[in-house]
Amino acid sequence: MNISEAIACHSRLVGLSDSPQADVELLLCHVCQRSRTFFFTHPEYQLSETEAESFESLLKRRESGEPVAHLTGSRGFWTLDLDVTPSTLIPRADTECLVEKALELIPHSTARVLDLGTGTGAIALALASECPAWQVTGIDLVAEAASLAEQNRNRLGLNNVTILEGSWFEPVDGQYELIVSNPPYIDPQDPHLQQGDVRFEPLSALIADENGLADIRYIATTARQYLSDGGKLLFEHGYDQTAAVQEILKQLNYTEIDSAQDYGGNDRITWATWSG
Structure with missing residues (x-):
């Protein structure tokens, strides 16, 4: 052949x-x-x-x-080649839109950045690779995911990234100029969970209560304690959740709330500013 x-x-x-x-x-x-x-x-x-x-x-x-990323053990994301296992979400190209927006929102040469639910480390490592003076922390609840993110960090030699294991904000303290997250946001009853690659990915990284909004609401609520004055909060979310996410942020007194679409033209990311 x-x-x-x-x-x-x-x-x-x-x-x-x-x-x-x-x-x-x-x-x-x-x-x-x-x-x-x-x-x-x-x-x-x-x-x-x-x-x-x-x-x-x-x-x-x-x-x-079976997803190609699981068959090959790797997936390209941003400019990076990441190791992938079934313990994490497979990085998607559309999540690169979140990376682009984060770089646009924080033009500073130095910043403290927190990536919640880091998985393979894709978002944290992409940001760190673009901004060597940033101090980026990635957190994941799942030990296997945190270990994989650390493996990727070490292989890529990105020493401005720290990977921690824990539940959302639990392992950290202090203030951050930017908090980003691609959290679970799919409704547990969503039929798409029975289709495509997501059938082979961990449910814990996909689904959330309250029609997929529970983790987004928790992060937005708690982030106010960890964002510096003028700090930015940036989410990836479902294509039909923009209005709900914006309303959550509005109720929590965030300002400068806005959203953008992914490469496929679907609503995908929302961000806001916290004035502490």
């Missing part, structure tokens, strides 16, 4: 994946330890017997629904 023939196998994923060809290319990159660019310039490359067997095994697992 050569590369052209292997890539043609993406037809087996049509209807099962939103990006069948990209899925196959990423599996090939993993199996052959080559870049996608190599495949484009060497379509005649012949897979070894071992590579072909590994590719077929992974493709069958992808056909059964």
Whole structure:
């Protein structure tokens, strides 16, 4: 089997994946330890017997629904390549919108930043990589997630990041110029939980009570004790939760409340300012 023939196998994923060809290319990159660019310039490359067997095994697992990130153990996010395991959410490209907004909201060369529910460390590590003078702390309740985030931090050599295990604000004190979070925000009854990659991701990182708003409300309430005067609070949330999140922030006396869409044109992030 050569590369052209292997890539043609993406037809087996049509209807099962939103990006069948990209899925196959990423599996090939993993199996052959080559870049996608190599495949484009060497379509005649012949897979070894071992590579072909590994590719077929992974493709069958992808056909059964397993996420590509779990099959390869990694996912690109921002400019980083992150290790991924089933203990955390898989970083999504749309979460990069939150990173972009955070960098826009805090133009200072120095800042203390808190990332709640850090998972793989994606948001914390992306911000730290862009702003070496920032001191970024990532927190996750799940020991395996905190360990994975620390593994990513160590491999990337980002010494301006601290990873802690604990429940939301529990492990920290002091004031922060920016608090960011991609918390659980899916209603436990949402039918999307039975579809796509989320079937293989931890429910604890996905669902929240109060129609998905319980953790957002708790974070917004408690963050007021930890934000510096003029500090920013920034959330990722569901496409249909913008009005509810804005109302929560308004009731808690935040100001300069605003929202933005993700790359797909869906409402996705909301931010506000706290004047202590």
